[in-house]
Amino acid sequence: xxxxxxxxxxxxxxxxxxxxxxxxxxxxxxxxxxxxxxxxxxxxxxxxxxxxxxxxxxxxxxxxxxxxxxxxxxxxxxxxxxxxxxxxxxxxxxxxxxxxxxxxxxxxxxxxxxxxxxxxxxxxxxxxxxxxxxxxxxxxxxxxxxxxxxxxxxxxxx
Numbered sequence: 001x002x003x004x005x006x007x008x009x010x011x012x013x014x015x016x017x018x019x020x021x022x023x024x025x026x027x028x029x030x031x032x033x034x035x036x037x038x039x040x041x042x043x044x045x046x047x048x049x050x051x052x053x054x055x056x057x058x059x060x061x062x063x064x065x066x067x068x069x070x071x072x073x074x075x076x077x078x079x080x081x082x083x084x085x086x087x088x089x090x091x092x093x094x095x096x097x098x099x100x101x102x103x104x105x106x107x108x109x110x111x112x113x114x115x116x117x118x119x120x121x122x123x124x125x126x127x128x129x130x131x132x133x134x135x136x137x138x139x140x141x142x143x144x145x146x147x148x149x150x151x152x153x154x155x156x157x158x
């Protein structure tokens with residue numbers, strides 16, 4: 001029997017573990033301002049994605065997703081082997097719960113990123129094969145450029 005996974009619960013538990021483990025200023029700096037600064041710097045210095053970079057990122061996220069799945073199975077196994085009569089049972093249980101919540105969130109983000117990269121590869125969304133992803137056209141015109149697909153197929157099936 002299949003059970004639907006509530007993504008909101010995964011996100012909520014992840015942020016609860018972050019709030020309990022670190023000050024809110026550090027969380028905002030690390031997970032909001034730093035990525036925005038890196039993205040703005042890459043756009044400003046015109047370091048944009050090309051097809052090779054998207055392919056390499058897709059491969060890396062595939063491997064990362066499999067790695068996270070194996071970690072989830074290891075955490076589940078460690079939780080089952082945890083002895084109830086241990087002196088520090090509560091601390092170990094809390095640590096495993098935090099690791100489990102954070103790993104599930106990382107897996108969710110990895111899958112979302114992987115799907116977005118695959119969609120970019122298949123549709124050629126915003127890609128110029130020669131120059132990379134041209135975000136300035138989106139910003140100036142408010143709509144994507146018309147000729148974003150290459151003249152040759154991205155995938156050949158024989």
